[in-house]
Amino acid sequence: MTKRLTRWLAAFLTLATLTLTLAGCWDDIPLDRRTLVLGMGFYPGPTPDMVTVYFSFPTPTGLTSSNGAGSGGGGGGSSPQFSSVSGTGYSLSQAFSQAQAKVGRDLYLGHTVLLVFSTKLPAQQFKLLDNAIDRIGTLDKTPFVAATSAPWDTVVSVKMVQEEFPALYYEELFSCPRCTQFALGTRLWQTSTRLGKSGVDLVLPQLSPTPQGPKVDQVAVYRDYQYVGTWDHRQTTDYALAxxxxxxxxxxxxxxxxxxxxxxxxxxxxxxxxxxxxxxxxxxxxxxxxxxxxxxxxxxxxxxxxxxxxxxxxxxxxxxxxxxxxxxxxxxxxxxxxxxxxxxxxxxxxxxxxxxxxxxxxxxxxxxxxxxxxxxxx
Amino acid sequence: MSSQQLPRISAGQFATMVTAGYTGLGIFYFPRDVVSFAGRAGIYGLWLDGLVALGLMRLTFRLSRVVPSETFSGFAPELLSQPVGYFFDAFMVAYHVALAASATVLISMVLGNIFLPSTPIWAIDGCLTATSAYMAWAGVAGLARTLQASYLPLLILSTLSISLAATSITHPELLVPSAHVAIVPLLEGSYRQFMIFLGFQASTTLYPFIREGDRVKAERYSMFGLIGIVVAMTFQYEVIMGVFGPEMVSTLRWPLASAYRIISLSGFFISKLGTLLIVLWTIVVAGFLSIRLWCAAHDLSSLMRKMRPVPYGWALGLMAAASFGFALLFPNAKVADLFNERWLVPVGLGYLVVAPLTVLGVASLRRQRVLHLRTLAERGKEYRSP
The missing domain is CATH 3.30.300.210 (Nutrient germinant receptor protein C, domain 3)
Structure with a gap:
């Protein structure tokens, strides 16, 4: 009887331990307490060794709207479809912490689809960011990466021809290489295969918001982490051919x-x-x-x-x-x-x-x- | 208990357990080590490892054939003298625990870093150890059935999912191994990568549990399993190399995890398959750990037999606790990796050479003793099994 009791006790303890630990309570944050970041923008900070990071995400209104999208109503209107917060710091984590302090929900990066780097970002900052992004556990290697010379507000509040979140628009654009003139979409892992590697340099599609809507017909070229210049449409066509x-x-x-x-x-x-x-x-x-x-x-x-x-x-x-x-x-x-x-x-x-x-x-x-x-x- | 009453496993189950017993440790960093040292010629390092492992596996089976109805830990003190035999027994127990702890740390760090950032590492360690102990609780036959049921889906799922990553191969020329081979870096990389094949010495404990008449078949199946693992690893190597290129593979923390994390399926109900890795690696590591714990518990029972017999359940609990406690001592995965490189690989390789050669040498000198031990083992006089 005692032996049987011991076995039952052992089985119960094992099951209880498994139930408690397998449940993953520590990481269980309900969706309504999460802010799903779709796009991140990396810009120079107030001093050369600082960086400002923008986090763009749909608001609850935007998430629950019937078509699941907003039409560039980021900043204005009674019920904006999406919003952005920013943080500044000497590192990505410091900037993230500052941005996190501005919102009452968990800034969740697991759904990020677009990373945008300012062409004004110093090479040293770009290098630190590349290293830091690689270490964000929740962020996988599939977001698209782009460059821009425009301010973040302009990038995310650009008037969309199609009703869509800007980040999702760019994701769709880059996901379908046969739908566009050039297959310029570069995912994070493809960027990593070029950045900081000897014998190859980085080329990123450049986002150019215009009053008529978003335009992606230029590329920004880098030497290692240093932005060198932007090739115009004609040069981009030639580059695409090459x-x-x-x-x-x-x-x-x-x-x-x-x-x-x-x-x-x-x-x-x-x-x-x-x-x-x-x-x-x-x-x-x-x-x-x-x-x-x-x-x-x-x-x-x-x-x-x-x-x-x-x-x-x-x-x-x-x-x-x-x-x-x-x-x-x-x-x-x-x-x-x-x-x-x-x-x-x-x-x-x-x-x-x-x-x-x-x-x-x-x-x-x-x-x-x-x-x-x-x-x-x- | 006579040997005829032992729980028995089939040749296929033995091969599955032996295979599951060595694939758990080296998968995390594969193929970073060989590529870091040998560049595009890294694949030769993997194949060299496979050949060495095949040779050592054959040698290990020859060790088991000395007294086929008894575990190595059971007959070593009787054949090699008690101090040497108990040394080997104690070494095996410690080595199984060290392997288990190291594998636990490596997967916990991956899971904690990528998927469960808020979960304490000790919780993941404990959960994995408890799951493995539970798998090993039912003894060898139950464990064999569990592994057999999980490994086939695992292989199919792994092949399918890594094939998806193969669609991202952008440099097909990298699939052809390089003709430029530098021998010393290749050997260095190969030595570090041997971690993948550490652990098949579990066969010395599993051998007597194979059904009578199935042992030759079981050995053959195990070697087919090893060849299959080398083929599967070659496929994974090619995909990772073709996608990332040698420069980037050298800098990736978990190359296979990175390969899974580039898969993005639009239209499929799971768009990002990186999370699939949590399932695949957990199965592989849980299988690896459960075999380690089963072997350690069994060898501990053999070690303590003459002093104070320990029931299997208690031994298993003790080993699970030891593995968990040891895992907690590792502050991060890098330390575990260094521990593997500096201790587990050289010591494991040394053991795989020294133990069989010692046993085979002594057996050839003490033929009468070997015959006596075989008879005793067949009668089950010296044997107590979980």
Missing amino acids: AGKSRKSSLTFPDHWHATFDAVADKMQLSASARDHQVYAVVTLHVTQTLVTLDTTKENAQQLSVLSRASSQQIADRVLKILELSQKQNVDVLGVGRQLSWTNPTEFYRFKNWHEEYPHVHWTVHCIVRINKMGDTK
Whole structure:
């Protein structure tokens, strides 16, 4: 009887322990006591060694509205759909604590979908933030990362064409590379594969809020953690072609029967080699494009051959031009150094500082064009 | 109790338990160690580890075959002299507890850091230890059935989920191992990564529980299991390498966790599959811990047999408490990792070489003694099993 009682007691104690500990009471915070942060903005603080972090989240009204979205009513109106709080400090955690003190609910980062870095952020701050973000347990590696030169209020209160939270709008935009002109979406883990790594530099889509609505047609380029500059729309198109990120670009040839191509999409292969301390990079582009207009009613084989050569030449020229610009700015946007370190580590590690070598890389651009003829689509 | 009355496990159950007994410790940092040292050639380090583990596993099975109906802890004092035998027994008990504590700390830190930031680490430690002790409570047959039931879904789920991460491979050229191999860094990385295969010495305690006539099959299945683990690890390595590249893998705290945390499925009812990791790793570690506790309790019973017999339940509770207490001494995962690297790997490797060679050497010199022990074990005179 005693033995049986002991067994029952042991089983009861085990079950009780498991029940109490498995319940996870410590981390159980009901949803109505949580503020679900959707977007975070990182800006320079009042002094060079401080950072200001903005946390944007939907308000209860925004969460419970019928379409689940607001239309840019962040600041004004009787019932704003979303709101932001900010915190300033010498570190991310200090800024977070200050922001947390301003709201009565738990600022929860597990649903964050967008991280925006100001182009004015000093490199040292960017580096510290990158390290700190990696250590936020609740934040996984999937949020999209972007740069902006606009203030946070403008970014989050931009007038939306579609009824949506700004952060969710950008998430949808970046999630569907085939829906946009360029596949510029960069997730946090993809950013981490470039930041602070020798032989490759960071390129982020730049958010430009305009009175007409949000615009993402430029990229911000970085050398290590240092913002170097923003490439305009034309340069961004060329970069997208060079990096194999073009999805819906267009090309025109006024001198060749006024031909126009759209849906210019490409894939890029990069190879790098080194001989006699000279690095050679070969960029091979596989481009597909659709012929949409031609001043003759029907294309013929000779026209297609000419157009194929012309578009191949134009794309190669544009790609070469943007790569030379990247050399002038000393930003390895394609990751030639990284490629070399993978295929020929001995040669790569002979270079003490890759950024001293990158401006001297010798380029070869191959462009293989496949034309979808008008007859194929009509 | 005669050996015919022992709880028995099938060849498949034995192979599952042996496999579950060594995959729990090294999964957390895999493949960071080999990649940090050997770069893109890191995969050779894993394969080297697999080959070494296969050789040592064969050697361990040869040890068990000396007295197949008795555990190593049971026959060691009789064959190797009492001081040496009890030393091996005590070492095994301590080593199982150390492995269990280290694995507990490593997973608790992952869970605490990523998923349960407000939960005290001791609560996660305690919960895992209690779950494992509960799994081991029913003895070898119950534990074998539990592991068999959980490992197949675990393998399917792991393969499917890591395949989702494979869709993010952006550098397919990294899937081909590098031709540039630096031998010394490769060996260093391989040595550190051997942690994945630590723990299959549980087979020396499990061996007599295999059904008569199934032992050869059980050994074969265990080796197939080891090859399967190497293949699965190779797949995981390739995905992680193809997604992140060698530079980033070297800087990731938990590369496999990172691989899961990049999966984002739009439209699926769980959009972020990172949380799936909590299920998979908990199953793996709970299986690992339960085998450690079962082995430690069993070896403790053997050790104490002549002084003061300890019932299995008490021994299990004692070992669980020891493992929990030891785990609490680790302030963080880094210390546990250093402990593994500086103590568990060299000591475990040394044991896996020294113990079988000692036993096989002595057995070849004391053939009559071996025959006597086999007869005793068959009659069950020296044996008391949980």
